[in-house]
Amino acid sequence: MWQWLSAPDYWSARLVVSHLLALGYLIGFVCFLRQFRGLLGSRGMTPIADHVERVPFKRSPSLFHLRSSDRWLTAAGWTGVVASLLAQVADFAPLWAWPLLWGLLWVLYLSIVNVGQIWYSFGWESLLLEAGFLAIFLGPAHLAPPAPVLWLLCWLLFRVEFGAGLIKLRGDSCWRDLTALHYHHETQPMPGPLSRWFHRIPRPLHKVEVLANHATQLVVPFLLFAPQPAAGIAGLIIVITQLWLMLSGNFAWLNFITIALAFAGMGSWLLDPVTPAPPPLQDSPAWFAVPVLVVTALFVVLAWWPIQNMLGSAQVMNRSFNKLHLGNTYGAFGSITRTRYEVIVEGAAGPHGPWLEYEFKGKPGDPHRRPPQVAPYHLRLDWLMWFLAISPSYGRSWLPGFLEALLRNEPEVLKLLRDNPFPDEPPKLVRADLYRYRFNTRSERKTTGRHWTRTKTSEFIRPLGLEDLR
Structure with a gap:
């Protein structure tokens, strides 16, 4: 009955996306454990305990409204680490265990972000949460991946790329006159080991970089919804572009999660040669297929806000329109500092x-x-x-x-x-x-x-x- 919901040709895509997202969660929880005491702990600069006293649950839904001691925060962080590691082997789990495990990851990280205050106000927090929420409905290895979830992952990637491309063109003249990278490699938030080399390459090549960026963010995302092989080629272009950005600077896990999403559009022709052979695949049972359709309908409704933002004249970057961080709008570097x-x-x-x-x-x-x-x-x-x-x-x-x-x-x-x-x-x-x-x-x-x-x-x-x- 639910065979029409399945996309068996994207089994390899589901495999890669889920493993990369699990690794993204692991990085997020490790960062939390290594830094929260100085940032958000009882002796930190902005303690969570003070925040939850001022801000009610409905404005920042989080498990830490129940308890916010350092011991409780540590337990939550380590639970997230263990769950992230289990998600790497969840392909072998029964279907009922998959949404429970990925749902736990999402709830734990949402709880951190919603009380993380200014330390967790970055766009890649919402990106990890939205991608992680969709992963709840991908299912383990023996299930043919649900096509609507793959579409939603591509829609998320579209918002990341197209939103960033629009905000650049609208936000700063240096993106329009192709001079943005005369400054950006030097003035970006966190330069990397190769940033000085990128800054010193000939200026005509900087203009080529900007043109390539515009093409990747303003044209290529539309191909994600085209038939294969166009969608796979679009995903591959995005992966290459994100790897280039990872070499030129440090942008936390923004590029990493974007790469994970790009694999959602890659078909078997591209990924099967480099991934294991799938087991015999089953179609989604009704108890799993119905929530997939409900979530799909929810995201269709939520799409109104990011579309309105992208098409409006006053576009904003990295905005969550709800406290669950679903259906967000994204964008980066709408303005470039020159010095x-x-x-x-x-x-x-x-x-x-x-x-x-x-x-x-x-x-x-x-x-x-x-x-x-x-x-x-x-x-x-x-x-x-x-x-x-x-x-x-x-x-x-x-x-x-x-x-x-x-x-x-x-x-x-x-x-x-x-x-x-x-x-x-x-x-x-x-x-x-x-x-x-x-x-x-x-x-x-x-x-x-x-x-x-x-x-x-x-x-x-x-x-x-x-x-x-x-």
């Missing part, structure tokens, strides 16, 4: 110094240090330091707590940094200055050994002690 500024934080044992710099794990600091490869891991504090350099308003909720943690040598917050220049006793004063950074040329790099040249432009935060913060 890179960094907030450099220092501490001193007294008013006369010496002032010692705090080094972060990913963001530029020491000019001699090569930008590290971080993605698909996500350094949340480092990213917000980039936003802070754009506008101090981005630090309103967390910056005072960060400075106080430095003045107290709070160990959980200091773990978020690369090193602590005051290991024995905390500094008496902290301050921050704003510096302009630019990549060195090859000759400058050879002469000085530095990857960056930096110049102080202004005082960002005057020297402060604990009494000043109070």
Whole structure:
């Protein structure tokens, strides 16, 4: 009866998508476990316990409204890690276990995002949640993948790519005159080891990059809904483009999840040669097929908001229209900063110094240090330091707590940094200055050994002690 719902030719696509999404969840939960104490824990900069007291459940649905102790948060994180690992072998599970396992992953991560405050305000959080929700209805290996779920995954990928392409054309003239990459590789939030090389390639090639980006984001996504082989070729182009972006910078798991989605449009002709042979496939039973159709109808309704946003004149990036983070709109880099500024934080044992710099794990600091490869891991504090350099308003909720943690040598917050220049006793004063950074040329790099040249432009935060913060 439900044979028409099945898409057996996309069994390999389902296999790849589900395994990559499980890995995406694993990365997300590991990031949470390694960082939440300094960000959201009881001694963190913006404790979850304070947040759930201010914000009711209906505005931030989360399991942590029940309990929000560090022990409870740790248990939830480790449960997510175990469930992510189990999802890698869930192909062999009975059909009833699949939605339970993937539903658990979605509920746990939704609970984190909804109380994660500014630390979890990035578009790839919603992307992981929406993709992870759809994975609940993909089913294990012995089930022929439901075609509507694959369409919805392609629709999600379409919104990611087409939304990003539109916001670029509308948001900044440098995307229209093809000069965006004269700046972007140098000024992006988290440069990687090869970013300086990308920045220094000839400018005509930068224009080719921009043209290729426009084609990939504004034309190729429509081919995802075309018959094979066009849909598979479109997915392959998107994968290649995302790998290029992963080489040129660190964008957490945005590129990784986008690649996972791109496989949803690839047919057997493309994936069967590199994936195992499928077992004998069964069609969806009624108890599974009916929820698939209900979810499909739900996403048809939810499509109104992102379509309205993309076609409207006031398009916004990375917006969730509901607290379940389903049917979101996406986009990135609607505006490009032309000059890179960094907030450099220092501490001193007294008013006369010496002032010692705090080094972060990913963001530029020491000019001699090569930008590290971080993605698909996500350094949340480092990213917000980039936003802070754009506008101090981005630090309103967390910056005072960060400075106080430095003045107290709070160990959980200091773990978020690369090193602590005051290991024995905390500094008496902290301050921050704003510096302009630019990549060195090859000759400058050879002469000085530095990857960056930096110049102080202004005082960002005057020297402060604990009494000043109070």
